[in-house]
Amino acid sequence: MLQIDQLSYWERDTYFTGNDIVIIGAGIVGLSTAIFIAERFPNRRILIVEQGYLPSGASTKNAGFACFGSPSELEDDLKTISESEVWETFQLRYEGLKALFKLIDRTAIDYNPCGSWDLIQNDAHEIESGFIDYLNHKAQEITGEELIYSEDKQANNNFGFNGFRTSYYNRLEGSLNTGKLIDELYKHAIKKNIKVLYGVKCDSFVEQNDAVELQLNIGLIKTEQLIICSNGFAKELVNEDVIPARGQVLITKEIPNLKVKGTFHFDKGYYYFRNVGNRILLGGGRNINFTQETSNKLEINESIQSVLRSILSEQILPDTPHEIEMSWAGIMGVGQSKEPIIKRYSNRIAIGVRMGGMGVAIGALVGKKLSEQID
Numbered sequence: 001m002l003q004i005d006q007l008s009y010w011e012r013d014t015y016f017t018g019n020d021i022v023i024i025g026a027g028i029v030g031l032s033t034a035i036f037i038a039e040r041f042p043n044r045r046i047l048i049v050e051q052g053y054l055p056s057g058a059s060t061k062n063a064g065f066a067c068f069g070s071p072s073e074l075e076d077d078l079k080t081i082s083e084s085e086v087w088e089t090f091q092l093r094y095e096g097l098k099a100l101f102k103l104i105d106r107t108a109i110d111y112n113p114c115g116s117w118d119l120i121q122n123d124a125h126e127i128e129s130g131f132i133d134y135l136n137h138k139a140q141e142i143t144g145e146e147l148i149y150s151e152d153k154q155a156n157n158n159f160g161f162n163g164f165r166t167s168y169y170n171r172l173e174g175s176l177n178t179g180k181l182i183d184e185l186y187k188h189a190i191k192k193n194i195k196v197l198y199g200v201k202c203d204s205f206v207e208q209n210d211a212v213e214l215q216l217n218i219g220l221i222k223t224e225q226l227i228i229c230s231n232g233f234a235k236e237l238v239n240e241d242v243i244p245a246r247g248q249v250l251i252t253k254e255i256p257n258l259k260v261k262g263t264f265h266f267d268k269g270y271y272y273f274r275n276v277g278n279r280i281l282l283g284g285g286r287n288i289n290f291t292q293e294t295s296n297k298l299e300i301n302e303s304i305q306s307v308l309r310s311i312l313s314e315q316i317l318p319d320t321p322h323e324i325e326m327s328w329a330g331i332m333g334v335g336q337s338k339e340p341i342i343k344r345y346s347n348r349i350a351i352g353v354r355m356g357g358m359g360v361a362i363g364a365l366v367g368k369k370l371s372e373q374i375d
């Protein structure tokens, strides 16, 4: 690849000289952070470097659920993490979606306020009586919205599923088009004169008194401030509590007269599916083998994909002929805590990583909060 010291004066001057801020990673968080900084400081020179020719973590590979909490996931979280962390994360997701829709026009990203169903499998334990009332009460305190959750015993029959005893409907969740979301953020960034270079990886950096020096795969550059938004890859650059978590996804070919319309989760959020037009997108199963899926390699895990195919044919489309169009993997960033890390790392460096499985919901708000770390 052409190195910076082989470039013309014009190229170096336009992209690499006098940068105020360099951001690593062109996912939802990197792009949103850049946009919010450009709003606060229109004259700052901002460069985003992205290792892939497209974003290569999670932001173009996710399921496009605009969601903030399903009952079985929240019930499980309340057993494993503190109540305050559970509700702070809930609030971050709810407020995050509002921030996203303030930044991006909903219609431009095919937002569909279809609601979501948390499906309870026949052999899953009973959600305790009173838990849905408690959820509605807590959710109303945070959102001001009454009765967000309700039981829907008919989902299994109405959608033609197999093996779900009942379900809990969340009337405020929805879906969006993941590809269009990142494309809209990119267009916003370009309008604000933010430069984005794809295929450029940051291998290391050194903070100096007057600048940060970055070793890129194309040579050395300097910046006044560095912001790390590399999520599941963050450990390669900083020693923080964030590790890669791979997620497997598949999508069917078009299915004539598909009855399934909406977004659905089950098994504490470990499985999720939705319609994309007349197709079904299904993902999850990381809990089958957490160790294998602690990886930042964008590879298919055939044993998990095979479980997804069985779930599709036995539980989601038991009576409907279907074929798989394609499968893929994406990389999230997770850690001990479900909360994202948004902080000033040192004098000239800030970081915004560990978005877990909720970066669509929280990414724009994380970008806003991270931009406020910059002076």
Ligand SMILES: Cc1cc2nc3c(=O)[nH]c(=O)nc-3n(C[C@H](O)[C@H](O)[C@H](O)COP(=O)(O)OP(=O)(O)OC[C@H]3O[C@@H](n4cnc5c(N)ncnc54)[C@H](O)[C@@H]3O)c2cc1C
Pocket: 024, 025, 026, 027, 028, 029, 030, 049, 050, 051, 052, 054, 055, 056, 057, 058, 059, 060, 061, 062, 063, 064, 065, 066, 067, 200, 201, 202, 203, 229, 230, 231, 232, 233, 234, 236, 237, 246, 247, 248, 249, 283, 329, 330, 331, 332, 333, 352, 353, 354, 355, 356, 357, 358, 359, 360, 361, 362, 363
């Ligand atoms: C399969 C799957 C399904 C999901 N479904 C949903 C969902 O339905 N709803 C939801 O809210 N969330 C979902 N998520 C989570 C969501 O997609 C992520 O939380 C979000 O995209 C994270 O955004 P980000 O910008 O922090 O990270 P990323 O999108 O991963 O962006 C980080 C970028 O940094 C780049 N990078 C890394 N290291 C370097 C380096 N050294 N130099 C240059 N570039 C570098 C990477 O290539 C990457 O593009 C899902 C995730 C996956 C994987």
